[in-house]
Amino acid sequence: MSEVLILDQTKDNVAVALQTIANGERVTVLRNGDELSFHALEEIPAGHKLALVAIEKDQTIMKYGYSIGRATQSIQAGQLVHAHNVRSIRGKELLEEGSAHDA
Amino acid sequence: MMRNTFMGYRNADGSAGIRNHVVVLPMVICANSVVQQIEKRVPEVIAIPHTHGCTLDPRSNQEMTDVLGGIGSNPNVSAIILVALGCESVIMDDVAKIIARTKKPVETLVIQQLGGTKKTIAKGVQIARALLRDANKRERQPIPYSELNVGTECGGSDAYSGLSANPAVGVASDIHVDHGGTVILSEITEFLGAEMILADRCASPEVRDKLLDLVAWTEQSLASLGSSSVADITPGNLKGGLTTIEEKSLGCIKKGGSRAVQEVVGYGERPTKRGLVVMDTPGHDIESMTGMAAGGAHLIVFTTGRGTPTGTPICPVIKVSSNTTCYLNMQDNIDLDAGLVLTKKETLDTMGQIIHDEMIQVASGKRTKAELSENREFALRRYGSDCIIY
Numbered sequence A: 001m002s003e004v005l006i007l008d009q010t011k012d013n014v015a016v017a018l019q020t021i022a023n024g025e026r027v028t029v030l031r032n033g034d035e036l037s038f039h040a041l042e043e044i045p046a047g048h049k050l051a052l053v054a055i056e057k058d059q060t061i062m063k064y065g066y067s068i069g070r071a072t073q074s075i076q077a078g079q080l081v082h083a084h085n086v087r088s089i090r091g092k093e094l095l096e097e098g099s100a101h102d103a
Numbered sequence B: 001m002m003r004n005t006f007m008g009y010r011n012a013d014g015s016a017g018i019r020n021h022v023v024v025l026p027m028v029i030c031a032n033s034v035v036q037q038i039e040k041r042v043p044e045v046i047a048i049p050h051t052h053g054c055t056l057d058p059r060s061n062q063e064m065t066d067v068l069g070g071i072g073s074n075p076n077v078s079a080i081i082l083v084a085l086g087c088e089s090v091i092m093d094d095v096a097k098i099i100a101r102t103k104k105p106v107e108t109l110v111i112q113q114l115g116g117t118k119k120t121i122a123k124g125v126q127i128a129r130a131l132l133r134d135a136n137k138r139e140r141q142p143i144p145y146s147e148l149n150v151g152t153e154c155g156g157s158d159a160y161s162g163l164s165a166n167p168a169v170g171v172a173s174d175i176h177v178d179h180g181g182t183v184i185l186s187e188i189t190e191f192l193g194a195e196m197i198l199a200d201r202c203a204s205p206e207v208r209d210k211l212l213d214l215v216a217w218t219e220q221s222l223a224s225l226g227s228s229s230v231a232d233i234t235p236g237n238l239k240g241g242l243t244t245i246e247e248k249s250l251g252c253i254k255k256g257g258s259r260a261v262q263e264v265v266g267y268g269e270r271p272t273k274r275g276l277v278v279m280d281t282p283g284h285d286i287e288s289m290t291g292m293a294a295g296g297a298h299l300i301v302f303t304t305g306r307g308t309p310t311g312t313p314i315c316p317v318i319k320v321s322s323n324t325t326c327y328l329n330m331q332d333n334i335d336l337d338a339g340l341v342l343t344k345k346e347t348l349d350t351m352g353q354i355i356h357d358e359m360i361q362v363a364s365g366k367r368t369k370a371e372l373s374e375n376r377e378f379a380l381r382r383y384g385s386d387c388i389i390y
Helices: A091-097 B029-041 B058-073 B092-100 B117-135 B165-178 B195-199 B205-223 B235-239 B245-256 B285-294 B324-329 B348-363
Strands: A014-017 A026-031 A034-039 A049-051 A060-063 A066-071 B005-010 B021-026 B077-084 B106-110 B141-144 B149-154 B182-185 B261-265 B275-279 B299-304 B317-321
Touching: A014 A060, A066 B245, A091 B205, B005 B348, B021 B029, B021 B058, B021 B117, B029 B077, B029 B117, B058 B077, B058 B092, B058 B285, B077 B092, B077 B117, B092 B106, B106 B117, B149 B165, B149 B245, B149 B285, B165 B182, B165 B245, B165 B275, B165 B299, B165 B317, B165 B348, B182 B245, B195 B205, B195 B245, B205 B261, B285 B299, B299 B348, B317 B324, B317 B348
Parallel strands: B021 B077, B077 B106, B149 B182, B149 B299, B182 B275, B261 B275, B299 B317
Antiparallel strands: A014 A049, A026 A034, A060 A066, B005 B141
């Protein structure tokens, strides 16, 4: 069983893989006292993030208890969460997405 | 009991230094060859060649004058030789005046007045030897720890940076601030998405306003570049598991620890307060470290996940890796491995204590890997040319 790390137990919807998780491997993790258990739906390289729960398109991705961007497509629990399905809403994205402090 | 002194040099103006460097600083790229050849003949001096110094817009020209003056004024520099070509837009007398306030020896050479390259080198070699003779007579003495100004930097970050190295440096920052010392948190580009955490820790509404204005200005500068097809983080960051600037920022600001933000200063500006201070520097590691050195930082603690060798000419840089693979891959360059937090051999608290102990040892003379490998990178911030956050 692979070790994943949740930075904020109540707010985060992603976790960090502390080592590479193979496609299909079972992931079991405690979040806020509840046991979450699902299969990795693809390989999750060490240091990368996977979804703990289903995330809808345009939903905010939470890590450390704060927004790290927005889902550009729906993401299932166990899928890799990275630049292919998440967009920043800050920096160069600001003009397209609006106010700096609305997240 | 808290250890409260390190062994440093007491300078003429009352400041304390942790190194005793005799520096040869060109005002302009055209003087690089002269400073490099002086260093070749007198290897104990530190030459700081750079690509700047002329044909700048007025704002950059003033900032460059101030930053070169700040580098010369850094308390680790015991004496300095400035070398001008003679027609550059950065005026050597202005730089010399800034440095002279610190009461250290400031010598000036003008290539166009001394007969050209070879004669200027000969003159510089003669002066350098005399300055070194005086510098080598100086001895270390106990200095209150509260006088130590520590810069923080991260470069080549990966997803582990925010889990191990940066929060461990944050623990060391808190220990240092609690001793009465100063910690500089840099790289405003890496505040985007995490600035409200810092804003809520500002010591006054004025500091908070200044911080948020600075972040907004930095973000507008990025946004005005227009193309969002290029990410605000590097290919290495992305490969290391970081997805967005917000995610990177939330990890980056942990280097500053958890204490109140006392002051926000400009690029290369000297803090007037002790405690945690924010400096306006770009995400470019070298330009950022140059700003902190010009602002009087004695040493810099630098975290990395991908691995980076960079140092500064005048401030020792302590490298802390976020993961053990990086440490093992770059043992020539990395001083401490915070990857031990991930493998549970250390806690964040014990790792922070280790980093803090290293800071004291380096302040007292222990040479860092970047010093041993003679990594002396130097670059100045320029306006409008930095659009990717390293």
